[in-house]
Amino acid sequence: EQLIQTKSIHDFKRVSHILDEMKEICGDPIDSSSMERVSEFVEMKSNELKSKLDLLVPTNIINGSFKAYITFDCSNDTMNVINNLAKVCENTKYKIIFIALDNNRKTDKVQEQVIVSSQYDGEYPSIVKQIEREISQNFQDLSIIRIKIKVLTTNESVLLSDMEKDLFWSKTTNYFELRYTIPVRRSRKRDDLPYIQRRFQRLVRNNHNLHVSHDAFQKAYGNDLLYVITIRFFNGGAGLALVQHSSIIGMLEREKFSPLKVVQEFVVHDTNIKLDNCIE
Structure with missing residues (x-):
């Protein structure tokens, strides 16, 4: 109850129990494989606590404006994808973005990404399903490789x-x-x-x-x-x-x-x- 109300950890008994389990996993002396098992254990406990908290009381509700970015597969024919999107997005709220980015430091390979952006107002996390449903309906004939949803830090x-x-x-x-x-x-x-x-x-x-x-x-x-x-x-x-x-x-x-x-x-949200x- 205290953890839920304060959104911070003050349950020292539980923390002590977790630390004791970590100590047992580590063994003596500590080696790299032991540390990996500890890391996996901490990650598992973290996800377990988050799931329990979200069931009891929503901990990450955000109200406001969101921006969605939909990235499409353009590996075969970039201009054809852009032309198809231009038809779908004409006279709509969607904006087409075409970027080149350097994401391979070893080969200096430049990657092209075709993206469509749009604005939404609502409440996270429920707005994610709304956005995904709309995107699926409007771009059903195109291959989507990423959906990314962002909110300004002024929220x-x-x-x-x-x-x-x-x-x-x-x-x-x-x-x-x-x-x-x-x-x-x-x-x-x-x-x-x-x-x-x-x-x-x-x-x-x-x-x-x-x-x-x-x-x-x-x-x-x-x-x-x-x-x-x-x-x-x-x-x-x-x-x-x-x-x-x-x-x-x-x-x-x-x-x-x-x-x-x-x-x-x-x-x-980033898929x-x-x-x-x-x-x-």
């Missing part, structure tokens, strides 16, 4: 503490996402996406959850091209994401890459997190 419901994020949300499919639109001067050397990717990776620490993309439809922004740096934080709450954001902004401004636009969001190779 008070996602001002999560580190403990709330770890306790009530998935560590692999719920995360904070920061996007920075950066103008980069065009040149023969610097309008290459892998080059830009490597440059920002050197500048931004903890960059294993970073990728750089640009709108494949876009024309030049004056003498510049607009790139979007996307950085994801899987561990920690809103406070940690805000600290990281402040650090990144400071770094970008020192390097003369002042963002034209910054978007801070929390991802509540294919590995699509951008952001989990390694």
Whole structure:
């Protein structure tokens, strides 16, 4: 009851019991295989507690505006997919996005993604089924490889503490996402996406959850091209994401890459997190 009311762990007897079980699993001396078993045990207990809490009282309700991003398979014929989507999305709320992103650091391979976005108002988690049902009806003839739903961090419901994020949300499919639109001067050397990717990776620490993309439809922004740096934080709450954001902004401004636009969001639903190779 105390755990449910406070959304934090103060049941020391249960915690002590879990620690005792971890100690037994570890054995003496501790080796790497023991640590792996402990990690699996902690993950299992975490999921068990989350399931019990959600049955007793909803712990992650969010009311407000959501944005859904639907990614389509365009591996065979990109332009055909875009043309089909243009017909489906004509005079609707859907917006087509065509991006190129560098998600393979070893080969500098650039990936193209065709995405449709739309806005919704409602309550999470029930809105997920509503969005998925609508998407299934409207895009039944196209192959969908990802559905991603996000909410702005200005929504008070996602001002999560580190403990709330770890306790009530998935560590692999719920995360904070920061996007920075950066103008980069065009040149023969610097309008290459892998080059830009490597440059920002050197500048931004903890960059294993970073990728750089640009709108494949876009024309030049004056003498510049607009790139979007996307950085994801899987561990920690809103406070940690805000600290990281402040650090990144400071770094970008020192390097003369002042963002034209910054978007801070929390991802509540992601059906294919590995699509951008952001989990390694």
